Structures are given as structure tokens and as C-alpha cells.
Amino acid sequence: MKTKLTISLLFPVSCFLFLVSYQALAQKEFIYDSMGRRDPLIPLLDQKSPTGLRTEFSLPREKVRLPLEIKVKGILWNGQEYFAIINEQVMKKGENLGEVKIKEIERDKVIVEYAQREFTVFLREEQEK
Numbered sequence: 432m433k434t435k436l437t438i439s440l441l442f443p444v445s446c447f448l449f450l451v452s453y454q455a456l457a458q459k460e461f462i463y464d465s466m467g468r469r470d471p472l473i474p475l476l477d478q479k480s481p482t483g484l485r486t487e488f489s490l491p492r493e494k495v496r497l498p499l500e501i502k503v504k505g506i507l508w509n510g511q512e513y514f515a516i517i518n519e520q521v522m523k524k525g526e527n528l529g530e531v532k533i534k535e536i537e538r539d540k541v542i543v544e545y546a547q548r549e550f551t552v553f554l555r556e557e558q559e560k
Contacts (some may be wrong), residue, residue, distance in 0.1 A: 456527045480528055503541050503554050515541045517552075 504516040513536035514523050526533050528543075535542040538551045 449527050495542070497545055497550060499528070499539075501528070501531065501543065501550075501552050503552050506536060506538065506554055509536075514535065517541065530543070 494517050499518075502518055504519070507514040507516070507521075512523060514521055515533070515536045516522075517528060517533075520522075522527070522528060522533050524533055524536055530545060531539065532544045534544045534549060539555070540551050543552060
């Protein structure tokens with residue numbers, strides 16, 4: 432009887448310990464910190480290089496956010512070019528909205544450039560997801 436009691440308690444206790452340890456080890460998101468070194472998942476060999484070795488490695492880029500919120504309210508077409516209504520202003524390709532440059536305006540989105548990076552802002556918010 433003592434053996435049955437020990438076995439019947441052993442299973443639930445071991446399940447509880449497994450679940451507790453699993454939740455402690457599980458993380459929602461892992462962020463790799465390269466500390467300025469090359470990405471270890473990029474191969475060292477490059478078939479396109481004359482020597483066969485990769486000579487350039489891109490370092491991980493910092494996350495950049497736009498300095499202001501950009502809302503595209505509408506996009507207009509005059510038969511030659513697109514215009515976008517951004518934050519209550521009519522803008523065209525090449526113009527600046529503060530530090531943000533309007534790089535391209537398409538039928539349903541606007542591509543902007545800030546800090547040498549491109550961002551796409553859609554006309555409808557549900558297309559962003």
C-alpha cells in the first residue's frame with residue numbers, strides 16, 4: 432500500500448515540477464546581442480567572391496523608429512503622378528515631412544526614408560498587419 436501511495440504521488444509531483452521548470456525556461460522572445468561582432472549564421476564562404484571567402488559582413492542594425500507618427504489619409508492621382516495626404520498635408524514624391532523624406536507614393540502605400548532606412552506606410556491600417 433505504501434508503494435502505491437508513493438507511485439500515485441510521484442506522477443503528479445513530477446508533472447508539476449516539469450511544468451514549473453518549463454515555464455521558467457520558456458521565454459517569449461529571444462534577442463541576440465552581437466556586441467558588434469559578425470552574425471554567426473552568415474557563412475564565411477562566398478561563391479561569388481573570386482577568393483571564395485566573404486570579405487564584408489554587415490553588422491546588425493539598430494531598430495530605428497520614425498521621429499513622428501505618419502498617417503496616410505488618402506492618395507490622389509492626377510494622371511501623371513501620385514500625391515498623398517499625410518498628416519493633413521498634401522505631399523508629393525521627393526518632399527520632406529520634417530526629417531522624413533517621401534521616397535515613393537503608390538496606389539495604396541507611401542514609402543518614406545529616415546536615417547537611411549525605408550519604411551512603408553499603408554493607406555489602410557489593416558494592410559500593415
